[in-house]
Amino acid sequence: MAADSDIARAAEAVASGQGGRNPAVHLLSLSMTKVADGLIQPKLVLTWLLTALGAPGYLIGALVPVREAGALLPQVALAGRIQASDRRRVYWSLGAFFQGVAAFAIAVAVLTLEGAAAGWAVLAALGCLAVARSACSVSYKDVLARTVETGLRGRLTGAAATISAALVFAYAALLGLGVIPREPGVLAVAIAGAGLLWLVASMLFLTLDEPRRPDGAPDEMSGLSLSEMVAPLREDREFRHYIAVRALFISTALAPTFLVMLTGQGDGDTLGNLGTMMVAASLAAILSGFVWGWLSDRSSRKVLILAGSISAVALAAAAGWALVQDGPIGSVAAAGVIFVAQLGYEGVRAGRKLHLTDMDTGDRKVAYTAVSNTMIGVLLMAGGLFGLAADLIGPALVLAMLAGLSALGAVAAVTLSEVQRDADG
Template sequence: MKSPGLNDVFELLVDHPKAGGGLSEAAKAYEPQSFLRHTAALAMTKLADGLIDPKLVLSWLLTSLGAPAFYVGLLVPIREAGALLPQLALASWVEGLARRKWAWVAGSVGQGISALAILFCALRFEGAVAGGLICGALAILALSRSLCSVSYKDILGDTVAQSHRGSATGTASSLASAGVIVFAILLMSGLLPREGLVLVAIGLAGCLWGVAASVMAGLHEEGSVVSGVSRNPLSQFRILRDDAQLRRFVITRGLLVSTALAPPYMILLAGSEGALSQLGALVLASSLASLLSSYVWGRLSDRSSRRVLQLSAVGGALALILALALSAFGFLQTIWALPMALFMLMISYHGVRRGRSTYLVDMSPEGQRAAYSAVSNTVIGALLLVSGAFGALAGLVGPAVTLLVFAIMAVAAAVVAHGLDEVEEA
């Protein structure tokens, strides 16, 4: 705890190392160690997420195994909505735990086991059987992820000071992005068989989740306040009714879903030939955006997560408008145009992720962070379930109009976020 090395690294990574807003005196004494445990564990889990990304890695894997397109289409909804919707039911149980790190540890172990199950299915089965079993394993992974998500806000709030939380998550994201970049370069290089590389990456992801669980298990966490929230999950929606700022935050976050949903439609806009030939460059552009921006967004979020949400919304709208302009002038099929537009969009997307996470932790009352997170995530999960309507819209009017709708949503998010309170300490 007193190691000069730990303190030096901690002081290098945060603004105002002596600040301890939101922590007890005992938690302040352990904060350098806690900060670095958070950073290490999150970096490993985020790298694992990148190695097993359903949008790219698992979609390619199922296609190579001959699974029907039906199962490929299920991957992203299972992963995204499956990680959000269960949180409402899990929140009351998590808030009944004195030390909530054990919920996160269990969720990380569950994700690791699920990843190894996906690897086993890929090695043993093909076709529809492989598709169905891998989707089932991904559903368990998503459920385990929801347990990590619903417990993490309380753990972070109880062990890392208010002005340092964005730095912890941002640093972890940047470290993980560097690992994903190495993976992308290997995929592009052709030095190793692509199928073998993908299978090794999935196995490595499972191991990373296991190691992250052991790191977080050593976190010094004082007993959290046990909430008196009703055990009826639906009763927690009263929080949304009673807290106007939470409602505004959820509306802002719902509008910002546009930054997450837009990339596939940008690829459609470019046309199949242009997009497929640039797949490696797109993965690299996405990873570089995370590497270069996540830490900066985290530091800015510690100062004003509300402003980060606004800046990210405006940046996302500009990136989408740029993609539309490049398409209109016939440049989107060039080798540089689509990766550049995606790079700009993903910078904004990571700003949204850092800003919304930091804002929710800092605005939530002590002992109710799990409930606030669960209610917010449940609403967004339900929104993601119906996001297939955008696919229908694209089929009717084309991806350009769909991207224009997303740009308008991003601008609206910036306007709504302007009315959010500043929740960070001066």
């Protein structure tokens, strides 16, 4: 109901011309890019495609690390340049444009290549897409704050998220029902469609009416040396503990890849029902987002404990099932595990974001965020080794390892400090 209200109020603001054309530009651009994200999902769609094309496991296992790390690692380098610019919308537009180009490259690779060649080509294009995405990630909040008035921003981003989730859910349902054939060529066309959405959003975003910064206005990142950026690691024990917990919870982001790989083993129907798994993941995200946010407002530490435990149980169950029956798990069972694991992932994501937001960081919030993202980006690249392990010992044992890491993350979160909140929080 809250989502419906967000859409209704955002639509009313756009229709009434509140804030000029900027709200409409944001709503359309953000909705298109979020739909594009849903059509290309490395955890499910690209994993399914490379499995179908016979790519080796070490390349499939690298999809999520490359996608996530590529979007995080460049942020420190880009942040200062973007915040010093008066045309920040251009950086977002360029990021969207090159994501579109990279999506077209992925589609071409899927249509023309097989095996390791397809894996390397898709991985390279995905790396380019991720780096381009980092420019969008760093610049968007600034552009939103500069071009849309307070009180409307949350409604616009919430409406875009709801609209895109509904469209991706409909696409996944059509895949699950077989209305859209689950074939690499058809999915490549959908990925090309994602590329087109990014290109259109890129052009549209340039039409924003972006004000110029007053002369002499300070930049949030100005004057921060590298030594000052990494100072929290030396000085703040709680921050080091937080990064350790977040590092262990990388397992929740990596797990869906190996669940899809597990359904792709064996004879007969060599690949699980991609549509069913996408529906499960979408439902988990839609149903749990508000609940995890509400709980995180009360205790982000307890949310991390609970969400990590949920993920650990789900992954351990899938690994145990596959090992006991010595074969792949069915697509319906995999969808059930993905649903529960995605619940855990969404909880970890909500909890760790709010925990860092509410930590006592003085006036160094930007430094804390940038350092945290960069370190996790480095660790995610190392997470590609799990793909190599899947080739050597099988995805079931890798899932068991990831379940263990999730459990360790939940245990480590127990000793995080409880963030002080307002009396009504």
